[in-house]
Amino acid sequence: MGTLRWAAGRVGGALVVLWLVATAIFIGVRLIPGDPAEAIMGGPGSQASAEALAAARADYGLDEPLRVQYLMFLGKLLRLDFGTSYALRDPVLGIMGQVLPQTIVLSLLALLLAWVLALVFAAASLRATRVGAVLGNAVEIIAAAVPHFWLGAVLIMVFSSTLGWLPAVDNGTGAGLVLPVLTLALPLAGFLTQLMRDSLSTALASPFSLAARARGDSRLQVFWRHGLRHAALPALGMTGWAFSSLLSGAVVVEAVFARPGLGRALLSAVLSRDIPMVTGIALFSAAIYMVVMALTEGIERALHPAGVDS
Amino acid sequence: MSALISVQDLSIGFASDTVVQGVSFELHAGQCLALVGESGSGKSVTARSLLGLSGGSVAAKRLSVLGSDGRKLSDRQWRAIRGRQVAMVLQDALMSLDPLRPVGREITDALPHLRSRAERRRRAEAILGEVGMDDPARRAKQRSPELSGGMRQRALIAQALVNDPLVVIADEATTALDAQLTALVLEQLRAIKESGRAVLMISHDLAQVAQLADRIAVMRAGRIVETGPAARVLSDPQHEYTRTLLRAVPSGVPRFTPLSVTERHLPVERAEPSGTPALVATNLGKSFSGHQAVDSVSFDVPRGQTLGIVGESGSGKTTTARLVLGLQRPDSGSVSLLGEHFAPRRESARRALRQGLGAIYQNPLGSFDPRYTAGALLADALSRGRTRRVAGYRAQVSGLLEQVELDPGLIDQYPSQLSGGQRQRLAIARALAPQPAVLVLDEPVSALDVSIQATILDLLDRIQLETGTSYLFISHDLSVIEHMSDTVAVMHRGRFVETGPTAKVFGDPQHQYTRRLLTALPRFR
Numbered sequence: 034m035g036t037l038r039w040a041a042g043r044v045g046g047a048l049v050v051l052w053l054v055a056t057a058i059f060i061g062v063r064l065i066p067g068d069p070a071e072a073i074m075g076g077p078g079s080q081a082s083a084e085a086l087a088a089a090r091a092d093y094g095l096d097e098p099l100r101v102q103y104l105m106f107l108g109k110l111l112r113l114d115f116g117t118s119y120a121l122r123d124p125v126l127g128i129m130g131q132v133l134p135q136t137i138v139l140s141l142l143a144l145l146l147a148w149v150l151a152l153v154f155a156a157a158s159l160r161a162t163r164v165g166a167v168l169g170n171a172v173e174i175i176a177a178a179v180p181h182f183w184l185g186a187v188l189i190m191v192f193s194s195t196l197g198w199l200p201a202v203d204n205g206t207g208a209g210l211v212l213p214v215l216t217l218a219l220p221l222a223g224f225l226t227q228l229m230r231d232s233l234s235t236a237l238a239s240p241f242s243l244a245a246r247a248r249g250d251s252r253l254q255v256f257w258r259h260g261l262r263h264a265a266l267p268a269l270g271m272t273g274w275a276f277s278s279l280l281s282g283a284v285v286v287e288a289v290f291a292r293p294g295l296g297r298a299l300l301s302a303v304l305s306r307d308i309p310m311v312t313g314i315a316l317f318s319a320a321i322y323m324v325v326m327a328l329t330e331g332i333e334r335a336l337h338p339a340g341v342d343s
Numbered sequence: 344m345s346a347l348i349s350v351q352d353l354s355i356g357f358a359s360d361t362v363v364q365g366v367s368f369e370l371h372a373g374q375c376l377a378l379v380g381e382s383g384s385g386k387s388v389t390a391r392s393l394l395g396l397s398g399g400s401v402a403a404k405r406l407s408v409l410g411s412d413g414r415k416l417s418d419r420q421w422r423a424i425r426g427r428q429v430a431m432v433l434q435d436a437l438m439s440l441d442p443l444r445p446v447g448r449e450i451t452d453a454l455p456h457l458r459s460r461a462e463r464r465r466r467a468e469a470i471l472g473e474v475g476m477d478d479p480a481r482r483a484k485q486r487s488p489e490l491s492g493g494m495r496q497r498a499l500i501a502q503a504l505v506n507d508p509l510v511v512i513a514d515e516a517t518t519a520l521d522a523q524l525t526a527l528v529l530e531q532l533r534a535i536k537e538s539g540r541a542v543l544m545i546s547h548d549l550a551q552v553a554q555l556a557d558r559i560a561v562m563r564a565g566r567i568v569e570t571g572p573a574a575r576v577l578s579d580p581q582h583e584y585t586r587t588l589l590r591a592v593p594s595g596v597p598r599f600t601p602l603s604v605t606e607r608h609l610p611v612e613r614a615e616p617s618g619t620p621a622l623v624a625t626n627l628g629k630s631f632s633g634h635q636a637v638d639s640v641s642f643d644v645p646r647g648q649t650l651g652i653v654g655e656s657g658s659g660k661t662t663t664a665r666l667v668l669g670l671q672r673p674d675s676g677s678v679s680l681l682g683e684h685f686a687p688r689r690e691s692a693r694r695a696l697r698q699g700l701g702a703i704y705q706n707p708l709g710s711f712d713p714r715y716t717a718g719a720l721l722a723d724a725l726s727r728g729r730t731r732r733v734a735g736y737r738a739q740v741s742g743l744l745e746q747v748e749l750d751p752g753l754i755d756q757y758p759s760q761l762s763g764g765q766r767q768r769l770a771i772a773r774a775l776a777p778q779p780a781v782l783v784l785d786e787p788v789s790a791l792d793v794s795i796q797a798t799i800l801d802l803l804d805r806i807q808l809e810t811g812t813s814y815l816f817i818s819h820d821l822s823v824i825e826h827m828s829d830t831v832a833v834m835h836r837g838r839f840v841e842t843g844p845t846a847k848v849f850g851d852p853q854h855q856y857t858r859r860l861l862t863a864l865p866r867f868r
Contacts, residue, residue, distance in 0.1 A: 240435065247431040248430070250452060
């Protein structure tokens with residue numbers, strides 16, 4: 034019952050957010066000075082033909098009152114009709130279907146790698162000496178602060194240009210994924226390590242860990258059975274946020290590594306003022322963000338059931 | 344009869360510190376040995392060395408654990424002993440069971456030698472049933488925070504007993520538990536002893552071990568200062584320190600008789616209470632989502648007197664305190680302070696009255712801003728939050744420190760640098776800063792060792808005699824309440840089931856629930 038209500042609330046909340054995002058886009062487009070039809074077709078610089086402008090006007094009902102325009106706009110979104118990208122001359126939905134999986138695979142791999150690295154670092158730092166702990170801490174903070182474009186460039190220089198171990202551009206073998214995933218994962222790993230270490234060391238020093246050792250658990254078992262859960266909770270709470278930061282990081286990384294994906298598509302859509310494309314990407318990003326948030330919250334609930342405090 | 348555990352000349356050190364030195368004892372089947380001492384006396388480390396978990400470097404002439412030489416065991420060999428032959432029950436089941444895992448898993452973890460999962464689960468449910476858990480199959484799937492205090496304590500005992508260990512170490516296993524839970528744990532430990540196994544009990548409280556121990560060893564600063572049969576140690580203590588510990592037990596000690604050695608005898612010259620009572624609560628009620636936490640509670644606290652409220656955890660004591668302090672709005676009833684209406688009332692209207700009401704809690708550390716020094720905390724209280732600079736209040740700050748017998752040199756220390764007793768003194772000093780008429784004390788000594796508790800209780804007595812402050816004293820500990828109160832109210836399920844003069848309630852209890860509580864009160868004087 035509790036879970037059902039929670040899920041219903043989540044879905045309802047997501048719909049409200051999507052509606053707000055859509056409304057913001059609708060208002061934003063109308064606020065652009067000049068002819069909205071021209072704005073939709075890429076602004077005055079695009080020099081759209083009179084026929085194209087007329088088509089856009091009809092499409093978006095621009096001759097109708099604002100109220101009707103708004104309802105038409107929402108109605109289309111409900112039917113998953115995001116219109117046609119004027120720059121690419123293809124339906125937005127179709128383009129999404131091509132670029133979205135690329136970005137999601139990239140982000141998920143980066144998220145996974147960041148988690149694994151963070152756990153390994155956090156566990157290792159528990160046994161580190163004083164100097165080692167300070168050094169490790171410094172490395173994590175630097176990693177968390179490094180901008181993606183710089184890290185990507187350095188990785189390409191070292192592993193691709195100098196050592197020649199890995200391709201800088203995807204050649205379809207999967208090896209091309211390594212550097213982009215690393216570029217996205219390292220800063221996140223630095224950040225997650227900082228989050229995890231505190232709760233991990235608290236958990237391993239707490240009476241329940243001593244009780245576990247007194248039952249005959251080995252150190253590794255205590256880490257696996259008790260430490261991991263407690264370390265995961267705070268990091269899990271941040272994973273929804275982390276995933277959205279990965280999506281925006283993907284904009285940079287996909288440009289640096291010349292990969293197709295949502296980020297690249299967004300970048301070119303913004304540069305060419307491709308409003309239907311931008312609308313589609315914004316709504317999809319919001320939707321992805323909310324799916325991830327709901328998933329992490331679901332995992333948190335499983336680890337740490339509702340009605341349980343502390 | 345050969346000993347299950349035999350220790351001779353045990354020393355344990357951490358880096359350059361030697362925390363245990365020259366400790367020797369034996370533990371026989373069917374026997375309970377109690378190691379008694381203050382925190383930091385080395386008793387817990389000694390007990391953990393019997394599991395190879397002391398964490399320090401261990402040296403001994405003999406360290407025999409069920410026939411194995413503990414000095415030579417590898418970690419793998421120790422693991423075969425832990426939980427199977429020697430098990431440990433720790434203090435505080437809330438902390439000693441992983442809050443994120445079902446309790447059944449904590450038990451099956453101790454059963455790696457059983458091959459099949461179903462077999463492990465059956466064994467776990469069987470042991471839960473043996474320690475008196477209702478519906479073991481369902482409980483095994485619940486996490487410790489979902490269980491009641493009693494259930495949780497049973498689960499903690501079950502995870503220690505699941506392999507039928509020959510020796511059970513109970514490390515402060517009854518500390519800070521209310522009367523009913525203490526009785527529950529003691530009953531389980533007694534059953535272990537009577538089944539021919541051995542119990543090593545670690546405690547700071549002589550009164551508590553008196554109920555079970557056959558032999559008592561008193562530890563101080565890493566050494567055993569006195570050891571002997573329990574009855575002899577309790578009735579005829581040889582060492583000065585044992586006498587100090589015994590004297591610190593408040594049970595049965597008349598009001599204003601000092602419990603600590605350092606406190607001189609107090610001149611008891613109390614004026615008969617007169618005028619309007621300091622605090623009056625009328626018909627207080629409060630419910631939380633349908634659960635009646637406080638139900639038509641009325642009392643008054645005369646000036647310069649103490650009302651003690653005693654009850655088990657969950658009986659509504661703390662909610663009553665919060666209603667009195669105006670931290671929660673009562674559903675019904677009212678509170679007046681020095682004859683003025685105090686609650687329920689708008690905060691802005693009663694702000695001036697707040698000076699008259701102070702509060703002290705079990706864990707002072709949580710109520711101090713960790714970035715304020717002791718001096719800053721007091722300056723903050725003296726200036727009513729206007730400044731944290733000691734400069735303008737130096738005389739008053741040192742006056743307060745003196746009043747609570749804190750070294751003036753501690754003025755620049757942070758709360759985290761103070762000991763438990765010093766923190767509670769600082770909390771008392773802060774509460775006294777606005778010269779309140781009433782102090783609400785919610786379990787003020789429950790986290791302290793008996794010997795430290797004795798000095799704090801003496802201090803509270805002296806302050807009451809000197810300043811005429813009234814106390815609303817809340818505790819689960821019957822002996823503390825008996826020693827500190829003029830009037831006692833027994834709280835059960837949100838109601839006062841019995842109220843009266845302390846001597847009358849403890850000497851001639853009328854209500855059935857009071858009588859049941861009093862059977863758990865340790866008496867050995």
